[in-house]
Every structure is written in structure tokens, then in C-alpha cells.
Amino acid sequence: MTTARRHLIDVNSTPYYHVIHRCVRRAYLCGEDENTGRSYEHRRAWIIDRAKRLASIFCIDICAYAVMSNHYHLVLKIDVQTHQSLSHQDVVFRWLQVYSGSLVAKKFLNDEVLTDAEQLLLDTDIANWHERLGSISWFMSSLNQYISHKANQEDDCKGAFWDGRFRSQALIGEQALLACMMYVDLNPIRAGVANSLQDSDYTSIQQRIGEASKPTLSGSQPSSQSSPDAKKLPLKPLLAFAGTIQGSILAGIPFHFIDYLDLIDWTGRAIRNDKPGFIPSSQPSLLARxxxxxxxxxxSAKEFNRQYSGICGRWSDMCAMKQKYGGKWCRGKAQSEALHPNG
Known part of the structure; x- marks a missing residue:
């Protein structure tokens, strides 16, 4: 039985989620069509660009991504702090970046005087829009509808582009987050379409390595932080590696980027078919910690998507979230206990 989305995404349990969506019939609608020889590779860039734009508007951060020929992965974090601090002006401005809104909302942004009836209507809209700006479901809807419409326009056709609703997994705890990000970033290597992290096109790890290798002038801002259009919000960068945990809310990805690079390089080499299952050297410091x-x-790195269903984390945490919203069982107990021996 399908679980309601509101039971799969609960910010009180975790702000981190892994989402997956496939093209209809798993067709290569973002890759190479072997029958016609036509290439749709450019659509993968569409998905990344749109996701980054929406992340700048919604209170959603992108931790990791991988766009394959017939599906894509995103690891997202709901930015609770920003969402709670949005003013009415912020909500309306952000919402109108994606949707047309109403004439009343536009009057509000232009500082025009509103009647009592218009103010009442606006208050209702702002309450709804504010909730949606912190919703992964609305984020995904805005992403998928845009790509579907653009692809259908290009193909001069109608019909479904995506195969049903997207799948989501709650990532409870830093181990679950780490394992999932690693799984997503290594997707091209696991699929045999890339031999190195640098060659893993349309992935967050390739972007992070590229950005880290570019020298920046002291005091200068990354190009992604500036926008030529003052009416648009500047593009938000990928969620940074913070290295620490602040309070009960994770401030950024709770690892150091150098540790993540060390571990993903080791993991990637360890799961290749032409390599042994391990490297004869000491474990990465992150694994030991x-x-x-x-x-x-x-x-876990090989089979993350098969090991877990809608929730990933310590077995006790998964059971607690499942019990909160109903359900008889969780998947992944053996793997959870192996990854989280003290949980």
C-alpha cells in the first residue's frame, strides 16, 4: 500500500531526504536514443539548472545530485531556519519567481493600498505559499512540470514524461546522510559510464571538485552568488560541508569535505569490478569515527537503494518514525545494525 507523502516527509524527524524520479517506462528521455540516434543529453543540464534555481527560491538546499539518462537523484535538506524567518514580503516575492500569483499579490509587492477584502485574500495566499516554500513535494512538482513541459515542446508531443510520483527516503542521522550522498555521487561509476569522480558528468561531486580546484581571489564571491537580474534571487550554491553539528539542527553537511573526498575515492575504487573489494591501507578517518x-x-555503497525503503537510519530511529505515522515494518534492519552498531 502506498504511503501518504506527509508521512514520508516529516521535518521534525529529519530535514534530509533522498528523492528519485524516473522517466516514463524508464525510457532514455535524457540520454541517447539508440533507435533514432538522437541525443537528449542536454536535458540533464535542464534538470540541474532548474533544481538549482528552485533551491534558491524554496527553502530547500541541495546536498548531492546525479542526473542519469533515464532518472535522477537528489539529496535535499529542508532549510527550517530560513523557512521560519520568511517575512510576508519574502514569501510573495519568492512565490512569484515560480508562479504567476494574483493581482493582489503584485499590488502588495508594489506597495499599493489594499482593501480589507484584498488583504484577507492575500493573508490566506501567503499562509499557503509559505507552507509550500518549505515543501519538497512542491519543489519536486515545480521541477518536474517544468522539465516535462519543455521536453514535450521540444518533441512536439503530449503525454507523461515522468513515471508516476517521485520516490522519497528520509535520512535519519549523519550515517544515513553520508551513505546516501555517497550512493548518489557514485551512480555514474556504478553504472559503468564513468571511471573517475572527475569524469562523472552531471553529478554534485564533479561540481564540488571543479569548484575546489578553481582558485578564488581573496574577498571575491563565487559567480553563482551574483545575478544580472535584480528581480531574481541569486543562485544558491550546493549545501556546504560544515564539519560540525550545531544544536539539534544540522548546520550544513556534518562532515569535512576533505574526509568526504577521501572516503568517496576509496569507496569508488573498492566497488569497481576490475579492483579488489578493499584497498590495503588504513580505513578513512570518517569511517573510523x-x-x-x-x-x-x-x-551499503553498492546497494543503498535496495537496502532501505522510505526511511534510512539507525534501526531505533526508523522504528520511531514508522510508529509515529503507522505501519507494520521497516526495511533494512540487518544493514542498519551493521552500519550503526551502537544504535
């Missing part, structure tokens, strides 16, 4: 065995990590 999280008390995860190399054998369990390799299994």
Missing part, C-alpha cells in the same frame, strides 16, 4: 566496518560500508 563513525565506527562503521569496511565490509558493511561497501555493501
Amino acid at each position: 563513525l565506527n562503521i566496518s569496511t565490509e558493511s560500508w561497501i555493501i
Whole structure:
């Protein structure tokens, strides 16, 4: 039985989520059509560009992404702090970046005087829009509808582009977040379409490595932070590696980027068919700190999507979230206990 989306996405349990969406019939609508020889590779850039634009508007951060020929992965974080601090002006301005809104909303942004009836209507709209700006479901709807419409226009056709609703997984705890990000970033290598992280096109790890290798002038801002159009919000960068946890809300990705690079490089080499299952060297410091065995990590990196269903994390945390919203069982107990021996 399909679980209601509101039971799968609960910011009180975790702000981190893994979302997956496939093209209809798993067709290569973003890759190479072997029958016609036509290439749709450019559509993968559409997805990334649109997701980044929406992340700048919604209170959603992108931790990791991988866009394949017939599906894509996103690891998202709901930015609770920003969402709670939005003013009415912020809500209306952001919403009108994506949707047409109403004449009343436009009058409000232009500082025009509103009647009592118009103010009442606007207050209702602002309450609805504010909730949606912190919603992964609305974020995904805005992303998928845009891509579907643009692709159908290009193909001069009608019909579904995406195969049903997107799938989401709650990532409870830093181990679940780390394993999922690694799974997403290594997708091209696992699929055999890339041999290195630098060659893994349309992935967040390729973007992060490219940005890290570019020298920046002292005091200068990354180009993604500036916008030639003052009426648009500046593009938000990928969520940064913070290295620490502040309070109960994770401030950025709770690892150091150098540790993540070390671990993903090791994991990527360890799961290749032409390499042995491990590297004869000491474990990466991040694995040792999280008390995860190399054998369990390799299994998780290979089969993250099969090991877990709608929730990933410590077994006790998964059961607590499942019990909160109903349901008889969780998937992934054996793997959860191997990855989280103290949970």
C-alpha cells in the first residue's frame, strides 16, 4: 500500500531526504536514443539548472545530485531556519519567481493600498505559499512540470514524461546522510559510464571538485552568488560541508569535505569490478569515527537503494518514525545494525 507523502516527509524527524524520479517506462528521455540516434543529453543540464534555481527560491538546499539518462537523484535538506524567518514580503516575492500569483499579490509587492477584502485574500495566499516554500513535494512538482513541459515542446508531443510520483527516503542521522550522498555521487561509476569522480558528468561531486580546484581571489564571491537580474534571487550554491553539528539542527553537511573526498575515492575504487573489494591501507578517518566496518560500508555503497525503503537510519530511529505515522515494518534492519552498531 502506498504511503501518504506527509508521512514520508516529516521535518521534525529529519530535514534530509533522498528523492528519485524516473522517466516514463524508464525510457532514455535524457540520454541517447539508440533507435533514432538522437541525443537528449542536454536535458540533464535542464534538470540541474532548474533544481538549482528552485533551491534558491524554496527553502530547500541541495546536498548531492546525479542526473542519469533515464532518472535522477537528489539529496535535499529542508532549510527550517530560513523557512521560519520568511517575512510576508519574502514569501510573495519568492512565490512569484515560480508562479504567476494574483493581482493582489503584485499590488502588495508594489506597495499599493489594499482593501480589507484584498488583504484577507492575500493573508490566506501567503499562509499557503509559505507552507509550500518549505515543501519538497512542491519543489519536486515545480521541477518536474517544468522539465516535462519543455521536453514535450521540444518533441512536439503530449503525454507523461515522468513515471508516476517521485520516490522519497528520509535520512535519519549523519550515517544515513553520508551513505546516501555517497550512493548518489557514485551512480555514474556504478553504472559503468564513468571511471573517475572527475569524469562523472552531471553529478554534485564533479561540481564540488571543479569548484575546489578553481582558485578564488581573496574577498571575491563565487559567480553563482551574483545575478544580472535584480528581480531574481541569486543562485544558491550546493549545501556546504560544515564539519560540525550545531544544536539539534544540522548546520550544513556534518562532515569535512576533505574526509568526504577521501572516503568517496576509496569507496569508488573498492566497488569497481576490475579492483579488489578493499584497498590495503588504513580505513578513512570518517569511517573510523563513525565506527562503521569496511565490509558493511561497501555493501551499503553498492546497494543503498535496495537496502532501505522510505526511511534510512539507525534501526531505533526508523522504528520511531514508522510508529509515529503507522505501519507494520521497516526495511533494512540487518544493514542498519551493521552500519550503526551502537544504535
